[in-house]
Amino acid sequence: MNNKFETDAIRTQIERSQFLEHSVPMYLTSSFVFDDAEDMRASFAEEKERNIYSRYSNPNSSEFVEKVCKMEGAEDGFAFASGMAAVFSTFAALLNSGDHILSARSIFGSTHSLFTNFFPKWNIDHSYFRIDALEEIDNLVTKNTKVIYAESPTNPGVDILDLEKLGEIAKKHNLILIIDNCFASPYLQQPIKFGADLVIHSGTKLMDGQGRVLAGVTVGSKELIDTIYRFSRITGPALSPFNAWVLSKSLETLAVRVDRHCENALKLAEFLEGHEGINWVRYPFLKSHPKYAIAKKQMKAGGCVVAFEVKGGIAAGQHFFNAIRLLSLSANLGDSRTIVTHPASTTHSKLSPEERLSVGITDGMVRVSVGLEHIDDIINDIDQALS
Structure with a gap:
């Protein structure tokens, strides 16, 4: 059954435990146990889907991600400890030395610092395009360009980029389109409908809505998220179960x-x-x-x-x-x-x-x-x- 946005935000939940609780419980555990040696071996070999360690996955973070995926129309996602952890990990997982980022000039200050102060150390370059001149993107694409990145609305000037046009440009050049959808929230805008491959949120903002927790999430195609997941389970920027529980409850009132x-x-x-x-x-x-x-x-x-x-x-x-x-x-x-x-x-x-x-x-x-x-x-x- 295809439910409406508001219904999915409330009724999407992990399986109830043996206590049949109505409100989803918190799973404040660092690890999970196995039935026997074969169960443990098969789990680590990824022959079965199950929770192993909360740096990889946890029932609370899984529920939060599933809700955001439904809201954004995404196939899969991964939850992070902050919005900037989501931004950094998404780029770090997908880019290699020598790659090039095409970004809108109007972006969050910390993202700009990431592009200018840190990525050059790993030989990852970037170019900026003007938000009111998307036609200049074609001339900025190089053989090493891999990603187009933008926020809409932008921070802090609340400018608007044409997501459909960005999607067309990304498809024409076979580039990954990543949109920071933080200012809109998935309730107001779903960039995947307009051609985005990945959508990033700072869950700290409207998703939480009460200034209580830090969080980030990236959702999109299963193939790209798998790359981000494998990078993130090793590097460890995962969202805590408690914060995931808070956010999942917050989405019910988004x-x-x-x-x-x-x-x-x-x-x-x-x-x-x-x-x-x-x-x-x-x-x-x-x-x-x-x-x-x-x-x-x-x-x-x-x-x-x-x-x-x-x-x-x-x-x-x-x-x-x-x-x-x-x-x-x-x-x-x-x-x-x-x-x-x-x-x-x-x-x-x-x-x-x-x-x-x-x-x-x-x-x-x-x-x-x-x-x-x-x-x-x-x-x-x-x-x-x-x-």
Whole structure:
């Protein structure tokens, strides 16, 4: 029976134990026992599917992965201890010395650091393409290019990339398309429908939704995930059973939470659009967003993140952050609590001023992860801080 998204999030679960519990239990064990010598031999020889060691698999992480796979329309997946563990392990498993990555220029600061500071040590190169000029990708492909990578919506400027066009380009050049779907969540967008081979999430964000745990997950084709799994079971970035249990329970409320996030975010964006204290505001489901039509085509709603620029430069920006009373000053997003972040001095501070400007991160840019508080209280706090 093909259930709806919300039903799969609640009713997908591992087998009940002999106690017939209604709520899935936690399996806080590092290892699993075998019936006899032959059972142990056959398990390690992979002649049967079963749990051996929680660095390889655990019932809780397996349930979490199965839910995300159903949500994303993926064949298989692997869960990691953090979003960046998922990003690094996915690339490290698939790439060899001499390979080349084609990436959108607008990406998370830590991913940029990975490409520029660490991968060159292993002779893995990268090139950036502009998010508003996907046609230039064809000219950047080399004989060593193996992957196209992008976020949509982007961090922190909530720009939108045409996933269908990226899928067509990747297929034409026989490249692996990897999409970071963290800002949208699988409830709002499923990149595999548009041609992505792999989808990455930081489970720390909307999947958890309450700022409690770190997690990451990569899902996609069985063949690619098998390569990632075999690399990861050796290198050990696996998600803990406890965090997997928390996330699996969190996914049961993902749809209702994200609906409210998006409702609040759109109202905040509409309020800011007419505010005299800012230069511009950007939100995917605002009609003024340059990629509004594409966002409407590939997303169910606009997500939880609103970006805007305070008038008056650094001094005005500092005053704004210091004047916030209710909302949180933090570097996370996707939390039930609204979070206000200054990307230039926090999440993207490792980029040079020129690199930040090239992806639209100005000194006065503010990123708001809109939470679940009453929208009037969110607006009032931001309004008084701007004023």
